[in-house]
Amino acid sequence: MIEIQDLLVRRDGRPVLAIDHLRIERGDVLAVLGPNGAGKTTLLLVLARLLKPERGSVHFRSQAGPIENDLDYRRRLSVVLQEPLLLDRSVFDNVAAGLRFRHLTEGEVRERSAAWLEKLGIAHLRGRPGLSLSGGEAQRVALARAFVLEPELLLLDEPFASLDAVARQALADELRRLLAETRTTTVFITHDPVEVRQLATRTLWLEDGHLTDCAPGVEPLS
């Protein structure tokens, strides 16, 4: 589904990500592990076309036909960052934001947003201001906002890092259920081996911007 070849990203003249070859198959849930500064977020930003590499290519074979430009590319995926980064609007409007960017009809926006608010157990929060939520609630909204777009590729950057252990476990369970239900191809960054065991079908280990051995207990990257 996605193939990265000969990728090089530099920051301040220093290489921060260098990947010769990486292939992500449809339905993969790929965990990206590695120490801080290893290039994990950079990889995610390149995959989202939010960062242009100095060299190399990222080929995305979409089921929805050929990709025309970066905007078209980004509208086939969803990104959830470490912080929920909700907008100063109601929970419903936050979940609906991506659908409205895609100019869906208001009827479709209402229907799909309501369904995902329900699935994430936050329907009762729909009228609440996004900025007034607790960390766990906000991250549920961020997940609903991503899943409602029915993306072909879901990119998650340590989505539970800022949560306490209880909220983290609850959301990881929720995410596992949703990924099993939607079979969305996912790349997620994490430091948590428990999340890897719960969610990942494959694991990638990044160090100093390079792919190295796979994390313990996971088949080596071919």
Add this chain to the structure above:
Amino acid sequence: MGDVFSVTLLSLEVSGLATALSLLIGLPLGTALGLGRFPGRAVLLSVVNTGMGLPPVVVGLVVAMLLWRSGPFGGLQLIYTPLAIVIAQLIIAAPVVTGLTAVALQQLDPRLQQQLLGLGASQAQMVLALWREARLPLIAALIAGFGSVISEVGASMMVGGNIRGQTRVLTTAIVLETGKGEFETALALGALLLVITFLINVALTFVQQRGTRQRGRA
């Protein structure tokens, strides 16, 4: 009484138009300065910040020289017209709106841009969403821009000439009445200017704070 009404109306028209035009220039320029990363940005920001403190009388002098009959734009015959006051006030208000817009957008979390693009926003949709997120300081920029021109006198006097029935605005009328020793009239006009400015700012502040109340309600 008729004079007071026409002077007040002209003040509002001229300063309102100058503020509106300063928004048209300042909002996109401030957005580019606040969000963009390009060579010369720091220099441009310094120029804009300096412009925020431009003395109106100096602006009036420069615009008067440009619009003077023998000046480079003398052929347009704009000197001593309301449009000349609008031009001068635009030069005063635009840096204020530009500078405060840039600051307003710089205060937002920079990752919000990535998040919006990652949700499928186009560049234009992203900017609109960021403006909405920064609406409180942006309305403050509008208030500051309007405040800087409705209350200035130097530029209006120099390029407008304070001609009765044509270019006389509240501030220049106050100067005239004070010069004649008509302090009561000058005070009355001053009070009127204050009330009008207050009412306009109340309306803008209401719009601005509505968002704050909604945010704090939960």
